[in-house]
Amino acid sequence: MMSSAANNPSWWRVTQTLHKWLGLIVGLQFLIWLATGLAFNLIDEQKLDADVYRMSDTSAAITTPLANPDTLIAQYQSQGFIQLKLSSVLNRPVYAISTRTQSYWFWADSLEPMRLTPEQLTQIAQASYSGSGMMNTVRAPTNPIAFTAQGPIVQIDTSDALGTRIYLDSASGRVLAHQNRQSDLKDLLFMLHFMDYVPENGINFNHALIQIISLGALLLGMSGVLTLGHKFSQGQLRLPRFKAFTSQGKIHLYSEQAELLSELTIHPGTLLHSLNQGQERLRTSCGGGGRCGLCKLRFVEHAPAPNDYDLDKLSILELESGVRLSCQHPAQSCKLALVTKTQHRFLLNSTNRQTI
Known part of the structure; x- marks a missing residue:
């Protein structure tokens, strides 16, 4: 099956990947800062003391005759x-x-x-x-x-x-x-907190790793703004409505052979959410994140425009026939058809279990 990933703008895929990796790296460092900061505040300072047994220098006065220097x-x-x-x-x-x-x-x-x-x-x-x-x-x-x-x-x-x-x-x-072992723990906490992984660096708050993380945090914010704007433009995000949701119409679910299987009430959220309301009728492995592609269904009529996740997971032939990822489109009155026999078997088994 030929993928349509080529239709998905390359800048968007790069931005998504960059945002996720930056989120992982910067987020991990923020957790380290949080953990070490809490440790410094909660651990008694004496428990980290290196000079428990150190004595001050008490050199005696010099009384020996000195040679001429x-x-x-x-x-x-x-x-x-x-x-x-x-x-x-x-x-x-x-x-x-x-x-x-x-x-x-x-x-x-x-x-x-x-x-x-x-x-x-x-x-x-x-x-x-x-x-x-x-x-x-x-x-x-x-x-x-x-x-x-x-x-x-x-x-x-x-x-x-x-x-x-x-x-x-x-x-x-x-x-x-x-x-001592107490000061070793203190040195470890300082090393992690200041990202001071080079012994010769000393206590320096502006070394290369700090600068890299700062730049990463800036890029994370910028890529996040781009991601948010792109999702709004794709219709994947909507501002909340302050009026009560009223269900209008039904979702008609058909088999591959155009046999009507269910008429379902529309609920707030995505089509996948409405389809699985009350019982799991359509199985996924990513929980509706647009990653597994298992929730794909065919719009019998009036298929919405594909978004980036559709373009990434579905073939050109599927897109042209009206197949979309149900987790990526808002619930609406429509006619949907299953696209695989596996989906049909799962739906029948799920319905039988629900009946029993």
Whole structure:
């Protein structure tokens, strides 16, 4: 059977498809925003805290004699020396030298380069931790970490109930963050809420995915307006009437051999709705959405103009003979004929069941 889809304007089919896919994608993202927003409001903030066992830095005052840093400053003048900063690591003074391209750390009491061992990194992590868990071996992070560090980032896991993980900058000895299973949930909610699926993106409210969803929402609205206008022009939608509906005439349903099978009262809605009022006389699989094509019937006379769904589901021969989808046309006084033996058998079986 040759389809008449070619008669259906291609722009309309494209608009319909675009509208449905945009509705699915944008609607799903709106549900994610709703769910994560509710989660942030309903979950106690302490249940998402990453710093349950984190202690503030309480470095002791520097009492060790300091070496003269002039030689270090002179050494890095050629690299664009910016500043010299005094700090401490494990209660030992440290010079931090910043240039235009890099930072360097030296023990301030000896001017030797500071190279922290795994044992020293573990001591730094332990000093920032108030929990009772044991410290595990220093290792590289298994997942991408969006921390700013001057050297390689290392991770130390603990054995506490929250699964606390401590991240350090191995070059400076700085504790970058504490994380645990609670904060993992918080990070997941933030990632979903801000569509922040790239760790390096950071908290950015105007990245590419947000822009794409915004454009998708705009196109969804525009395609919806086009769809609404097109359906009105096709007669598929009508403004509600404020006066009571009065039934005028009957729907006469005939078999393929022009045998009168039923006279049915007209009800508000489509022809399919009136045909199935009280009992299911015409079976469909899409519920009257114009998708399955099972509700097609032939107008014995005065067939209405086909709409897009008719053009998409029916062949040219069917259209020319007056076949239309009964779910797509308003109920009216008319003569309709079944077009398949399957429809006739279903109607007879349905009538017999109703009689019994």
